[in-house]
Amino acid sequence: MACAGVWTLMVCVLSLPHITAGSIISAAVSVEVLDQDGSEQVRAHYSLVSTLPCPALDEVCPEVHCRDQLSSSPLTGLFPSPGWCLRQWQNTIPQNHTSTLQIGSDGVVSLYSRADLSVRPDTNAVNQPPYVSLPPPVRIRAGCPQEIPVNVMDLDGDEIRCRYEKNGLGEFMRLNEETCTLLYEGGGSPGQYSVQIRVEDFPASVKILNEAKPFSTVSVHLLITVESRADCSTVPEFTGVSPAGGAVIHVLPFGEVQLSITVDSSVSEIAVIGPPGLFVSPMETGRNSQSSVALSWVRGPNQFAHLLSICFAANTQSLQSRIRCIWLQQTRTDPLPPGTELKCKERELQMTLVLPMSFLEKLHVSDLQLNDPACPVFYNTTHVTTTFSLTGCGTKRMHLGSELLYTNTLRSINPNSTISRAGTLILPLACRIPGQQAKAPAFKISTPSEVETFGAVSFWIEFHFPGEGPMAAETRLPRIRSLPPVRAARELRSAGRMDTLDLHVFSNCSLAHAELMVGRCVESDTQDFANSRPLLNHGCAPGNGTFEILTSISTVRIYRLYLGSLGIMGDTMYVECLVHLCVSTKQTQRCPDPCTETTDKALVNSIQTHNYTIRSGPVRLIKATETSSTTAIPSLTAVPVAKPSASHTSSHTLDRGAFWVIAVSLAVLFLQFVTD
Known part of the structure; x- marks a missing residue:
């Protein structure tokens, strides 16, 4: 590997793959250490963009124990033709592993990953491998030099370096190992070119990285489309309301992320790659010819990676904007103590919390409040209690898949600006309303009908x-x-x-x-x-x-x-x-x-x-x-x-004013706790 900051060149011209139905456009793998001690395996998170139609899970992951993370409406895009879709899944794999991905008879894509599971002497913890984001399909124009960032992040704060594993563009593509940036110099015939990169993390204290051994490795595969020579004029630009590239958003349990992406001109699409459950609204074009989409994501119970990326680009028939990526960091939570109770009272539409005082020894309990500070929080020598309405006290309502969530947060607010050694409590509270009747031995559920609602x-x-x-x-x-x-x-x-x-x-x-x-x-x-x-x-x-x-x-x-x-x-x-x-x-x-x-x-x-x-x-x-x-x-x-309508069938005859029952009911509750 070359020294940090030096542009490296690898001449390795590959045959150009042709994008057809069932082709792999791009893929990436990130790995995380499992919670159990002594395990020699890691959890791998895969993202794959393929041409339409979307492949089945067993087509892209022939290995056993693959767990599908496909949402009910997978993210899709228009360019390059014939369009693409995103598949995501996870699997438990050895700490040193090569995953082979193949759809149909097209070329094989190999993703290498390696994790060091030993305890680091500088942190007294196991190393966290770096994360690499998967962008929307990359399009560049022949004859127009362009920088293509490979977005990476490391939660340990390590030095990250990228290096080629394969480069189909040969002498026309260079890689800055230090910044993980591809530089396309404008050459090459129109077509599709494979670029495969390994991302590695090194101790920040090491000065000569080419002599050091990386802690871990993850991979990303990109199929870059070089389109016919065109005017190298200004490409579509994102406006100020769009999130800045590299931004990190910390998301608490049951927290909702809402973003707006706006382009300064009329475009064919705003292509988005993101975590399962990400909602992307239909694109709208305003009176000033700006194009925009709204993004929304709710963190529910999941086994996704702790760091999730959202990448987006604006496409016209012949142009693509600069690709931006942001990160969603799922804040880690601590378990709640025995004796904690959270109940949803269905008929009263109320939520009640009981929290042991022993859990709050380092807090000023008089500073505790809900989203609405006017709602009372009571405490005595043994417990903190509060009861609040699901339609008041700042309680928010949102959708999580087919479920409706009522969420609030109990937090400690220090009214003084002086530095205090008192702890900080952020306790998300949530009631989940399933989209259909649920059954469990711990609670009883009833289902209000449409007549009761409307x-x-x-x-x-x-x-x-x-x-x-x-x-x-x-x-x-x-x-x-x-x-x-x-x-x-x-x-x-x-x-x-x-x-x-x-x-x-x-x-x-x-x-x-x-x-x-x-x-x-x-x-x-x-x-x-x-x-x-x-x-x-x-x-x-x-x-x-x-x-x-x-x-x-x-x-x-x-x-x-x-x-x-x-x-x-x-x-x-x-x-x-x-x-x-x-x-x-x-x-x-x-x-x-x-x-x-x-x-x-x-x-x-x-x-x-x-x-x-x-x-x-x-x-x-x-x-x-x-x-x-x-x-x-x-x-x-x-x-x-x-x-x-034809999509709903019934054995009942409906008179005027008779309606189907919506199976909506209050169900099991979830509590999470985080300390600073």
């Missing part, structure tokens, strides 16, 4: 001419999301048929802040809907013929239909819509807009009913004449029977 409600459809009906004040001078197709409306006025009609969707729910959500609506010429045409999809108009009219009532949705633009030419139509109710658990937020939240992986602070299908009766589309005995108002749906 009340006895129903849904129905009505049709009215613009400016008429119960919402006439809203439709006479409507506030429409975008301008209506005036030309199409004019073309139909002489056709003897209706040209414009307002579709009203109602719910009689009286729950405060409840919102009616309309997902999909279709139209058909026949009552059996054998052939149908879309009116709405995810609450959005699929074309130029449907426009939403904004209303002041959250349980009413109105859509203006331009029948000619929608291609509705018959005399009669029938309409079917998929609807549900939603209420946000935070008063400062609204439910997710179905027009933008197109995936169900979102980490949303809301409670929803199941989806229900409602249908209209026959709607006459012929204009009434002066001699006609029929009214000019189209026939309306009375009140159809609300029934579950």
Whole structure:
């Protein structure tokens, strides 16, 4: 190995792999020492980016005891074609091990790792190997020099050095061993090139590292895409609200991390690689052409690595921004003493904590407080106790997968600015509400129904001419999301048929802040809907013929239909819509807009009913004449029977106002404790 700070060059030209379905794009391994003493094994954490479709676990990890960490909605991206997805898993392996990864008949990727399990004389503890992050697929432009950082971190504060194991770009790629930075000098033909790097940690006291033996080694494999020569102009840049590269965020148990990533221009995607359970919102483009996504991650009980990385890059068809990576450090916790009790009182929606005073000998118990300092914390000579509401005292609500969490924190606050030798307590408290009924011998669970949550409600459809009906004040001078197709409306006025009609969707729910959500609506010429045409999809108009009219009532949705633009030419139509109710658990937020939240992986602070299908009766589309005995108002749906959508089945017959039961109940509690 060359001396620290010297650029090293390895000429080793490999054949260029071709990215096809089932190819490995990048992979990394980090290892951690197991808790038990005397073990000669370590826990390995693997991350792998492959082309779509996502491979099964046994395809990428043929070894036994692999534990899948695939989330229900794996992270994916668009570039390079045909797109990629992230797989993550862990395994217990020997302290010196080479893992062989292969998908299908493509080339093999080997990841080497080694850990020194002896006690270090300088720390009197076993060494912690370094961590290496896995970035989104790397894209560079031929002829445009660029630096590519390899993001690494060591919790022991050791010196970290990187060295090539393989370098497909040969003389066109150099490596700074000290900073772990790749320098692409601009050469090489367009294609994909393998670069494999070993990351090693050394004692900080050693001056000549090339003569020292590293404590441990981990590996990262990158398949770098060199694209056709293009203008080496400015690439997309992240704005100031985006987290800085290299930032470290300490996360307590049940803590939530919320980040915003914004790019200064319109891009095709913001690609993100992160830990299992990371939520990435759909990308939005603002009026100033900025592109942004929101990230959210909740630390629940897990066996993930203590240090987790989130890496992101902005992509256009021909450009990629600089890649940034940040770190999430899961703060280690100490066990709670015997006699500690935390109970969730289901009916009262309360949490009660009892903590032995012997556990708090080094603390000023008078300084203890919850998230809301106004909520009382009591103590005597034996115990500290507090009882607080799940809807007050600063208690937060958040989602952890399919579970709803209520969290608060008991902490000691030193009111004085002077240095004190008193200890510090940070005690996260959490009640978990599972998404389905749970069973365990230690507690009893009941399941409130949708009727108990939202009340006895129903849904129905009505049709009215613009400016008429119960919402006439809203439709006479409507506030429409975008301008209506005036030309199409004019073309139909002489056709003897209706040209414009307002579709009203109602719910009689009286729950405060409840919102009616309309997902999909279709139209058909026949009552059996054998052939149908879309009116709405995810609450959005699929074309130029449907426009939403904004209303002041959250349980009413109105859509203006331009029948000619929608291609509705018959005399009669029938309409079917998929609807549900939603209420946000935070008063400062609204439910997710179905027009933008197109995936169900979102980490949303809301409670929803199941989806229900409602249908209209026959709607006459012929204009009434002066001699006609029929009214000019189209026939309306009375009140159809609300029934579950096709995705929910039941053996029960639902009358109007009958709903499925949401299996939501208070369950087992979790306590954690950390001291400074």
